[in-house]
Amino acid sequence: MSRHQEKAHLVTQFSDGIKKALDGKVFPTLVTIQPDGSPQTTPVCVKREGGDVLISTTVDRRKTHNMQRDPRVSVMVQPLDNPYVYAELRGTATVSTEGGQELADELSRKYTGMSYAEFYPESVNEGQRVVVRVTVNKVVGTL
Amino acid sequence: MSRHQEKAHLVTQFSDGIKKALDGKVFPTLVTIQPDGSPQTTPVCVKREGGDVLISTTVDRRKTHNMQRDPRVSVMVQPLDNPYVYAELRGTATVSTEGGQELADELSRKYTGMSYAEFYPESVNEGQRVVVRVTVNKVVGTL
Numbered sequence: 001m002s003r004h005q006e007k008a009h010l011v012t013q014f015s016d017g018i019k020k021a022l023d024g025k026v027f028p029t030l031v032t033i034q035p036d037g038s039p040q041t042t043p044v045c046v047k048r049e050g051g052d053v054l055i056s057t058t059v060d061r062r063k064t065h066n067m068q069r070d071p072r073v074s075v076m077v078q079p080l081d082n083p084y085v086y087a088e089l090r091g092t093a094t095v096s097t098e099g100g101q102e103l104a105d106e107l108s109r110k111y112t113g114m115s116y117a118e119f120y121p122e123s124v125n126e127g128q129r130v131v132v133r134v135t136v137n138k139v140v141g142t143l
Numbered sequence: 144m145s146r147h148q149e150k151a152h153l154v155t156q157f158s159d160g161i162k163k164a165l166d167g168k169v170f171p172t173l174v175t176i177q178p179d180g181s182p183q184t185t186p187v188c189v190k191r192e193g194g195d196v197l198i199s200t201t202v203d204r205r206k207t208h209n210m211q212r213d214p215r216v217s218v219m220v221q222p223l224d225n226p227y228v229y230a231e232l233r234g235t236a237t238v239s240t241e242g243g244q245e246l247a248d249e250l251s252r253k254y255t256g257m258s259y260a261e262f263y264p265e266s267v268n269e270g271q272r273v274v275v276r277v278t279v280n281k282v283v284g285t286l
Contacts, residue, residue: 027221027226027227029172029174029184029219029221031172031174031182031184031217032182033176033180033181033182037176037180037213037215038176038215038217038233039174039175039176039182039215039216039217039233040217040231041172041174041217041219041231042219042229042231043219043221043226043229070180072180072181072182073182074174074181074182074183074184076172076184076185076186076219078170078172078186080223080226083170083186083223084170086185086186088183088184088185090181090182
């Protein structure tokens with residue numbers, strides 16, 4: 001196996017602080033790149049899966065179009081109870097419709113205790129839900 | 144006066160919610176653009192001055208170099224006590240050494256009640272402090 005192949009199989013190891021934050025109720029900022037190269041940001045709900053961060057959104061959002069065009073993203077994690085520490089998770093996003101509704105429900109239950117339709121009845125008018133999987137390749141910060 | 148000149152003199156009006164957040168202890172995320180076009184994020188302390196947001200950092204930080212090369216930035220504001228609302232402030236950053244130490248002290252007093260040297264004694268080893276002035280030209284969000 002070449003060195004390149006070995007590196008491709010490495011999974012980013014998060015610190016205990018990052019794991020605790022991502023597994024709790026944290027509201028990271030997801031940054032995508034606009035068509036003109038400037039930054040675009042939105043707060044998101046997340047779940048962790050190994051070295052990946054999963055985010056729920058819909059097919060028709062600006063950030064979704066941005067990530068489909070340029071998958072390079074940054075996820076800024078700041079615990080609400082200690083804003084003096086943070087972690088910037090840099091990585092690459094893939095967008096998939098598979099499991100989109102299930103992830104929306106799972107995140108809604110994690111953050112609110114309700115299904116997504118219960119928490120946000122207007123969601124019936126939303127576009128199709130997608131799973132954004134951010135594979136993190138660099139961690140910067142103090143968390 | 145041409146329409147173009149008129150527009151250049153418009154000052155962004157912040158909502159009361161944004162003013163309250165920026166004038167309080169909030170830790171927004173500043174997003175800059177890396178040389179390769181990908182995003183870079185750091186949490187910052189801020190003060191508001193009209194439609195501008197002022198941030199303190201040093202000459203030798205990555206974000207400073209990034210803003211000197213590409214001044215397009217985004218500032219994500221999320222109140223710690225209500226993370227379900229947010230404002231994304233998009234704008235253009237200018238970097239100046241003038242008043243750099245004074246702003247560091249002013250922000251330190253706002254957030255910690257201490258001068259910057261009292262709060263962070265190791266700061267004597269830091270590079271020269273600069274003022275980052277973000278002139279906001281677009282506001283997105285619910286705050």
